[in-house]
Amino acid sequence: QAPGDVVDLADFARLAQQRLEPGVWDFIAGAAGDERTLAANRAAFDRLHLVPRVLTGSARPAAETRVLGRTWAAPLGIAPTAYHTLVNPDGEVATAAAAGSAGLPFVVSTFAGRSFEDIAKAASAPLWLQVYCFRDRSTTRRLIERAVQAGFDALVLTVDAPRLGRRQRDIRNGFRLPIGVSAANIAGTDGRSPSDHALDEFDAGLDWSVVGWLRSISPLPILLKGILHPADARRAVDVGVSGLLVSNHGGRQLDGVPATVDVLPAIAAEVAGAVPVLLDGGVRRGIDILISLALGADAVLVGRPVLHGLAVGNQEGVQQVLDILVDEMLDAMLLCGTATVADAGPQLLLERGLSPS
Ligand code: FNR
Numbered sequence: 001q002a003p004g005d006v007v008d009l010a011d012f013a014r015l016a017q018q019r020l021e022p023g024v025w026d027f028i029a030g031a032a033g034d035e036r037t038l039a040a041n042r043a044a045f046d047r048l049h050l051v052p053r054v055l056t057g058s059a060r061p062a063a064e065t066r067v068l069g070r071t072w073a074a075p076l077g078i079a080p081t082a083y084h085t086l087v088n089p090d091g092e093v094a095t096a097a098a099a100g101s102a103g104l105p106f107v108v109s110t111f112a113g114r115s116f117e118d119i120a121k122a123a124s125a126p127l128w129l130q131v132y133c134f135r136d137r138s139t140t141r142r143l144i145e146r147a148v149q150a151g152f153d154a155l156v157l158t159v160d161a162p163r164l165g166r167r168q169r170d171i172r173n174g175f176r177l178p179i180g181v182s183a184a185n186i187a188g189t190d191g192r193s194p195s196d197h198a199l200d201e202f203d204a205g206l207d208w209s210v211v212g213w214l215r216s217i218s219p220l221p222i223l224l225k226g227i228l229h230p231a232d233a234r235r236a237v238d239v240g241v242s243g244l245l246v247s248n249h250g251g252r253q254l255d256g257v258p259a260t261v262d263v264l265p266a267i268a269a270e271v272a273g274a275v276p277v278l279l280d281g282g283v284r285r286g287i288d289i290l291i292s293l294a295l296g297a298d299a300v301l302v303g304r305p306v307l308h309g310l311a312v313g314n315q316e317g318v319q320q321v322l323d324i325l326v327d328e329m330l331d332a333m334l335l336c337g338t339a340t341v342a343d344a345g346p347q348l349l350l351e352r353g354l355s356p357s
Contacts (some may be wrong), residue, residue: 006312008328009284009305012321016087016308023173024086028307032165033255037248041282044259048291049350056337061330065341067276067299068154068221068242070126073103074326075299075341076289078306079247079280080130080156080225085113085181087311093122095310098318100124102326107156107301110143111183120150128154130225132161133210135203143185144218153221155214156245160226162204165253211239223278226253228263230270233277243276250281250303261292268296286328290336293344 006012017025031038063074078099085091091113092106099106105126108119120127129147134140144155169175214222221242226249227233233244246264248257260281268277279292280301292300302325309321338344 006320008324009308009321012305012308012312012317016311019311020087023170023175024178026169026173027086027167027175028081028304030167030169031251031255032167032253035251035255037255037257037259038251038282040259041248041251041261042284044261045282045285045288045291048261048295050287050290050294050332050336050348051350052335053337053347056339058334058337058339058343061333061338062340063326063330063333065299067105067278068126070105070153071103072105072125072299074289074329075293075297076322076325076329077105077278077299077301078107078322079250079301079303080107080109080158081303081307082109082111083113083177083181083183084307084310085184086178087307088314090114090314091310092119094315095306095318096120096123096127098309098315098322101315101319102322104322105153108147108152110186113181113184115184116146116150116152120152126153128152128156128223129220130156130158131214132158133203133206134201136201137203137213139186139201141217144214144220146185148218148220154223154242155218155220156223156225157210157214158225158249159206160228160247160249160253161202162206163202165249165255167252208235208239211236211241215240227267228257228260230263230266233267233270237271237274241275243278244271245301246277246279246297247301248281261288261295264292264295264297283325286325286330286332289325289329290332290338290344290348293341294346294348296346 065072065075093114096119100123107128107130109130110132129152223243224236225245226247227244246260260279276298278299279297283300283302289300305321309317
């Protein structure tokens with residue numbers, strides 16, 4: 001495979017699949033149940049169409065945007081995924097370095113395979129900590145204190161996982177973490193499957209008071225990851241969160257929930273600009289980013305493609321994945337006559353945008 005053959009994210013996925021153990025590939029690629037939601041995330045993007053505006057004079061579109069007071073090179077970041085060391089021994093350290101070179105944020109999983117301190121040393125763009133809240137609050141608290149110490153910028157509490165979804169590929173494969181791969185920032189995961197660990201330790205009884213608890217133990221802004229209902233978006237804004245991530249966990253939690261891009265407009269309308277609204281799930285093309293912006297997102301995150309880049313080409317591979325997405329987005333902006341991220345509005349969409357504007 002010559003490097004010139006790697007043109008898009010699908011190429012990275014194909015090469016990663018060739019390179020990885022089948023069980024590891026399935027752990028990354030798979031989702032819950034029949035994987036209906038996994039498919040829906042992609043199908044929903046495929047159904048949406050951009051309608052360019054012509055002769056706008058915007059020859060050099062600008063990708064930069066600001067989120068929570070920091071500049072991002074593009075409205076794109078890296079979603080939290082567990083155990084980057086499954087695909088590459090450098091793991092999250094390489095991912096953080098790539099994110100820094102691209103000027104894009106990296107949301108580090110509670111189940112990172114490298115220590116927060118090592119990841120922070122390699123980083124130069126914003127790092128956020130994804131938080132799974134354990135029944136043992138002191139474990140959760142220690143994680144957060146370490147991330148604060150290491151210079152992380154925000155907490156992203158995952159709210160769609162009182163327990164892990166039923167991932168049938170992992171069940172059939174009897175998937176276990178290989179020797180040497182573990183959650184570097186928490187004790188007790190060596191040799192156990194992620195789901196066994198999570199089942200034992202996750203607090204399945206979380207309620208809205210957890211936001212106040214997080215605020216009481218850390219000065220960092222709090223975002224909620226896994227919001228799909230406009231009423232929950234409203235509630236989140238009312239309790240004072242700093243941002244929302246519209247996510248169905250890449251189809252890995254409850255199978256049968258809607259595609260994220262399908263619920264985005266109602267959530268963006270409910271939030272009405274009060275806090276940033278981010279989206280993840282199925283973003284594989286620059287046009288997917290532009291469509292998400294047009295439907296009301298402030299930025300999007302990508303999960304699996306980053307692991308594919310890391311598996312295929314280490315730090316360089318992750319950088320290429322991010323560069324491809326940003327280049328594709330800039331191309332789409334130029335071809336749509338959209339000069340800036342702020343200009344990407346509903347006028348770009350056929351379903352919603354044909355009234356004069
Ligand atoms: C995830 N995701 C995830 N989310 C989270 O909050 N904490 C985590 O530790 C993980 N771990 C994880 C591992 C793997 C292998 C995958 C594929 C996903 C979900 C992730 O943050 C994100 O919501 C989805 O991956 C986004 O969808 P795409 O971009 O993968 O389609």
